[in-house]
Amino acid sequence: MKKKIDGRADIVKTQIAESIRTKELFLDEVFIRKILKVSDLLAGAIRKKHRVFLCGNGGSAADCQHWAAEMTGRFLKERRAIGFVSLTTNTSEITAIGNDYSFDTVFSRQVEGLGEKGDILICISTSGKSKNLLSAAETAKKTGMKVISLTGKSTNPMSRKADIEISVPAGQTPRIQEGHSLIMHLLCYLVEENLFAPKSC
Numbered sequence: 001m002k003k004k005i006d007g008r009a010d011i012v013k014t015q016i017a018e019s020i021r022t023k024e025l026f027l028d029e030v031f032i033r034k035i036l037k038v039s040d041l042l043a044g045a046i047r048k049k050h051r052v053f054l055c056g057n058g059g060s061a062a063d064c065q066h067w068a069a070e071m072t073g074r075f076l077k078e079r080r081a082i083g084f085v086s087l088t089t090n091t092s093e094i095t096a097i098g099n100d101y102s103f104d105t106v107f108s109r110q111v112e113g114l115g116e117k118g119d120i121l122i123c124i125s126t127s128g129k130s131k132n133l134l135s136a137a138e139t140a141k142k143t144g145m146k147v148i149s150l151t152g153k154s155t156n157p158m159s160r161k162a163d164i165e166i167s168v169p170a171g172q173t174p175r176i177q178e179g180h181s182l183i184m185h186l187l188c189y190l191v192e193e194n195l196f197a198p199k200s201c
Contacts, residue, residue, distance in 0.1 A: 039190035056124035107136035117144030128156025
């Protein structure tokens, strides 16, 4: 006799279907052009020996560390390391800045000390409202850096501060985070291909 499936299976199916529907919206031509534009910006900066800094809070902080690991390590290709730096990893630095100044400045102080003209700052935020990211973006712009934001679908302060914003067309935090993960992997792939694909004769 076939065992009856757990009644919670419908919940699982619904969550999976919602995630798929969100990602299907990425097939929009405008969205794809934006991904390509960001990948070209990243590859261009890396060619000129500039660095890419990443900042975010909570799950987005984990995304920053994941992204930096893919680029300083490897994504799919065997190649030289790429200068991606997550600003979320040094707990002594973050707690010192937060304690001596405020949590709102934990990333902007690092950008001020490490960032240079021509570098890129990527701010990852599901809400686009985090004060420490907005402060970091402002400092980056003053330094002469380009700012890229990954946010959710609603118009938000972070997307308005960015030179290029990529918004996941979803309202729920889990769907936005899943979208950010896919965007990150797309950009890893495109940057590696741009910089390290074999040149045709």
